[in-house]
Amino acid sequence: MSVTSEAAAEVPAAGHPGGRLFARAEFGADPSRACHSLVRRLPAGTDAVTVRANLAVLTERHPALRDMQMFDETLDVTAGDTVAHRRRAREAGRAVNGAPVVARAVVLDYADGAADLVLVAHRRAVDRCALDALAAALADPALPVDLPEPAADAGPPQDGPPPELPWGLGDPAGAGRTGTVVLTATTVARDAAALPVAATAAVLAGYSGTEHAEFALITGGPRTPDTQRPVSLRAGAATSVGELLDAAARAAAPGGEPLSGVPAVGVVLTEDSAGDVYRPVLAPLFPVTLAWQYDTDGTLNGVLHYDEGVLDPVIAGQFAGHVDRLVGALAQAPAGTPVGDIELVDTGEAAAIVAAGRTPARGDTVAAAVHELFRQVAAARPDAPALTDENRTLSYAELDARSDTVAGALRAHGVAPGDRVGVCLDRDADLVVALLGVLKAGAAYVPMDATYPAERLVHTVTDSGARTVLSSAPGFPAVDGVTVLHPGELSRAGGEPVPDPGADPDDIAYVIYTSGSTGRPKGVAVPHRNVGALLAATARDFRLGPADTWTLFHSSAFDFSVWEIWGALLTGGHLVVVPYFVARSPEDFHDLLVRHRVTVLNQTPSAFATLKEVDLRGSAELAVRLVIFGGEPLDVRMLQDWFGRHPHTRCRVVNMFGITETTVHVTSQTLTPQNTGAASRSVGRALPGWSVSVRDAAGRVQPFGVPGEIWVGGAGVASHYLNQEELTAARFVSDPVTGERLYRSGDLGRLRPDGRLDHLGRIDGQVKVRGFRIELGEIRSVLLEDPNVTAAAVVLGGDTDDAADVRLDAYVVARHDAVSVADLRRRAARYLPDYMVPATFTLLSELPLTVNGKVDVSRLEPAAEVAADTPGTAAGEPADDPVLRVWREVLGKQVGPDDDFFAFGGNSLLAVRLSGALRRAGLPPVSLRELYVHPTAAEVSALISGRETA
Missing domain, CATH: 3.30.559.30 (Nonribosomal peptide synthetase, condensation domain)
Structure with a gap:
């Protein structure tokens, strides 16, 4: 049905544009979505009886009005009464259901003689212009009206999910x-x-x-x-x-x-x-x-x-x-x-949004140096177990005494308060003793992983200004003016420890080096007070205390270790050091968790995924009561089977977002089975004493739900970047809203109205690979420093939804044909830790560019083989060896029997997958330690054969 009058243009029902939208309720089935209404005061003397008579006249002339509904009601109030207003509003808000009834008229007569016409219509047949004309015709049937038959409906209403708005945060x-x-x-x-x-x-x-x-x-x-x-x-x-x-x-x-x-x-x-x-x-x-x-x-x-x-x-x-x-x-x-x-966002709204992202600090926060807090625990629990490795267990009193000895020996070797001391030790009890001893000497420790290449170690020592390094590695690179001490020398030093230098809470406790876009890592200087604040913010909520046993699973050069070491030792817990190869074998690590009855487990999602599979296959019961995720984004759906075996009422699972520059953790989100049904990006609210906000490129506060850069404030913000004043000024800034000192994270996020933060990834070229934060620009810079390379690009490749399959792909333009992939790989391994060495190197004549002159990532395809020029590669060789068949299944490449597993993109997570695949093929599995020693299919075949004949 459509309506025309002398004052209104014709609106054909079947063909007018609205018919395509309103004839079918494509967004849900509620007819209210397609209806509109008009309330008009009728002329004096016109009441319900008059309108009904007028409708009868119109119906005789226009049969299309036969299905129009007509109602009337007399109200015992005046037209201006509140009751009359509510009644008009209610009638004007009630929908009609569409064909055959596409309109409804209600006349409300009032006690003062006034009357209102409430007209509701389905917009498919009666648009705004037609609605006005129909209202006029019901008051005066003499007006010329054209009411053709309504168009046929386009079909039944279709239910379905509404379109999404990323910033809408609808439920x-x-x-x-x-x-x-x-x-x-x-x-x-x-x-x-x-x-x-x-x-x-x-x-x-x-x-x-x-x-x-x-x-x-x-x-x-x-x-x-x-x-x-x-x-x-x-x-x-x-x-x-x-x-x-x-x-x-x-x-x-x-x-x-x-x-x-x-x-x-x-x-x-x-x-x-x-x-x-x-x-x-x-x-x-x-x-x-x-x-x-x-x-x-x-x-x-x-x-x-x-x-x-x-x-x-x-x-x-x-x-x-x-x-x-x-x-x-x-x-x-x-x-x-x-x-x-x-x-x-105006000033008042910006302040309110910032306040929503802030969690007030608890009243029990104590500003003190890390080692002073440790001494308090050691004095209260001298005989309790503090530290365990493969060979020994130290009580709190023993750990206190041994670290005192290390501190005294360091001072005897010239270490002064405020110095920085490099620590490059294997993962055992000596590592923790050394770190604590450095702090007691009044210095800051600079942790380095013993697996780092020599060039990276040299850069870290030189850039940090360390004059003393603690290392048990016989081949630690020599640096002019730097003394390398073996921890055994310090423990044998004897003598009385020097008096405590009385560190100020604002003194630097440690400097951890993170990936840097300039091609060299950057040192993040973190004060003592930040560590104490982190424990004060979390200990009560997580119920951390002497009954807990923790693991030191992560490298001391990864800031997750700060949480593991001091989270245990500053709350009276027992810290179990996980040896390097045990940390890379989910089966061995699970055995360690069971054996030591570990209660607090800290994991990256990538590492936990393999541990979880071992736990689901086994029968041994874990004592874990708290699992904390950090280091990389968590897909909560992976927890469904974990909660099936470990109910959340007995084992609390917490997802935490954090950054080295903000002292490990910033937010926390407790997860339950209800969270696993959706791919939530929430990392929770800011910790007590911390704040999070989301800003645009100019630093202006973004509204709730709107993505932008995550800025972090509060007790965890680090002091500065070592020797990088410009970068420090750019990233550690003053908030234009509050005047507070904040850190610009470079992470993308959005703030929810309840103060929870959604983490949406990185804004810049930084990526996470198996928990390690990597600047792609640093790898590219290392490649470009090769005089034989003219251009390079590094991108994240593989299946980004599968942590084991995520890899780094390098694309290189060389000056001449003599440059080989093997040469590029060897040189990169000299300067980069193994987790930053690209899994694939592809030689190109030129990098593909977009119209804007940027590298066109969509046109980059890694070479079919990672190291096609590596000696021993035999892509066309038949895979008669069952071990070689498994090799190719896991790596997805035509590797040869003498090709190195790790040179072909293998990593610790794929090694776990390889071990499982060997088991499924009826072959004995190999440990990660064995794979490092025997990295080719031929060597593993020989290893397995040797076992069978033994």
């Missing part, structure tokens, strides 16, 4: 529940129709971080038929206000292509009719629907309708407020003003 369980937010009424001098369109575009572009905003637009009015069309407006920060308003005015003009689907956001823009109360929609026609009305005098008013499955109610209020703000700002701004100069 899928709330899909179908709707809410409204009133948009502030505004009087503008110009562009009343264009302003809502322009403001919506600017806010959407700001929220999505794009140059263009796309949404649906429906326009119409009492004298203008409805049109609906998709809109794409350039509304980025550089767009001028004048350009945006001109484009919005063109978009709001009649015409355009009809919508082909239902987008997430739509604007319904209608010219107002004096005296009427018009509701453009009764429920969100789109998941997010901005229904605006404008009058000829420039008055704007509107309502935001939203679906809670798409938009969180807090985000809905925020979004509506920002659109309101932009309407007023665009109306006042000079035409040449860049849109980016108009801030979405």
Whole structure:
């Protein structure tokens, strides 16, 4: 059905653009989404009896009105009474169900003789223009009206999930529940129709971080038929206000292509009719629907309708407020003003958002040096076990005494308070004794992994300014002016320990080197007080105490070790040092957990994935009561079978986000089986004493839900980068909102209204591979330092959803054909730790570029073989050897019997997979230690044969 009158243009039902959108409820099945309503005061003397008689007259002339519903009610109140207002609003908000009933009229008669007509219609058949004409005809049937038969429905309503808005943070369980937010009424001098369109575009572009905003637009009015069309407006920060308003005015003009689907956001823009109360929609026609009305005098008013499955109610209020703000700002701004100069978030809102991301510190925080806190625990628990490795267990008193001896020996060798001492030791009790001894000497320890290449060790020692290094490695590289001491020398030093130098909590406790984009690692200097604050923020919540047994699983050069070592020793717990090869064998590590009845387990998700599989296969019971994830993003779905064996009521699982520069951990999120059904990106709220906020490139606070760079503040922020004043100034900044010192993390995230943080990855070229934070630029820089290399690119390859398959792929342009992959690999291994050496090296004549001159990553394909020029490769050789068949199954490459597992992209996680594949093939598994000694299929075959004949 459609309506025409002398004052209204014809609106054919079957063909008008709205028919494609409203004939089928593509977003849910609620008919309210496709209905609108009009309340009109009837002329004096016109009541329900008159309207019913007029409808009868119209029905005789126009059979199409036969199915129109008509109701009336007499209210014993005046038209201005609150009861009358509520009744009008209720009737105006009740939908009609569509064909054959596409409209309903209700006449409300009041005690003062006034009467209102409430007309509700399905927009498919009666648009805004037709609704106005129908209301007029029901009051005066003499008006000429054309009511053709309504168009056939396009089909039954289709239920389904609504479109998603990444920033909307809607709850899928709330899909179908709707809410409204009133948009502030505004009087503008110009562009009343264009302003809502322009403001919506600017806010959407700001929220999505794009140059263009796309949404649906429906326009119409009492004298203008409805049109609906998709809109794409350039509304980025550089767009001028004048350009945006001109484009919005063109978009709001009649015409355009009809919508082909239902987008997430739509604007319904209608010219107002004096005296009427018009509701453009009764429920969100789109998941997010901005229904605006404008009058000829420039008055704007509107309502935001939203679906809670798409938009969180807090985000809905925020979004509506920002659109309101932009309407007023665009109306006042000079035409040449860049849109980016108009801030979405005002000062008060920014302060509120920052406050939401802050967790107040607990009152029991004590500012003290790490070793002073340890002495307090040792004095209280002298005979309790403190530290265990493969060969021995030290009590707290013994650990205290041995570290005192180390401190005295260091001072005797010239180490002074404030110095930095390198520590490069294997993972055993001596490592922890040394670290504690360095602190007691008043120095800061600089941990180095014993597996690092010589060049990296030299850089760390030189850059840190360490004059003394503790190392048991016979081949530790010599550095001019640096004394290398064996821990045995210190333990034999004897004598009385020197007096405690009385470290200030602000003194540096340790310097950990992380990957740097300049091609060399950068040293992060962390004060003592930060470590104490971390334990104060977590110990009560995690119930850390003397009953706990922890593992030192991670390298001391990885900041997770700071949490493991001091988390155990500063809370009276028992720390078990995990030997290097045990840490790389899930079976052996699981045995260690069972044997020592470990209660607190810290893992990267990659390492835990393999440990979990061992646990599920075995029968031995773990004593673990707390699992803490860190180091890399966690896919919570991997925990489903873990919770099946270890209920969350007995074993608490916590996901933590953190950065070396903010003292290991920043946020925490306790996980339950309910969390595993969805791929949540939440890492929880800030720890007590910490804060998180999300900022744009200019440092402005981003609204809730809107992605940006994560800035971290509070008790964990490190002191500085060693010897890098410019980088320190760029990354450790003063907050323009609070004046607080914050760290710009380079991580991408969004803040939820409840203060929880979603971690969305890295903004720059930094990646995580098996828990290690890696700057791709550092690897590229090392490759480019080779005089035979003219260009290079390094990208993350493999299956990023499979931690074992994630790899680094290098693409190199060489100066001449004589350069080989083997040469490139050997040189990279001299400067980079093994986890940073690319798994594949591909030689190219040139790097593919985009039109913008950047490397076109999409056109980079790794060579079919990782080291095709490696001696012994026999890609076409038949895999008669069952070990070789397993080799090729795991690596996915045609490796030869003499090809090195690790040179062909193998890593510790793939080694675990290899061991399992050998077992499934009926062959004895090999340990990681054995694989390091026998890294080829031929050698493993010989190893297995030797076992069988023994």
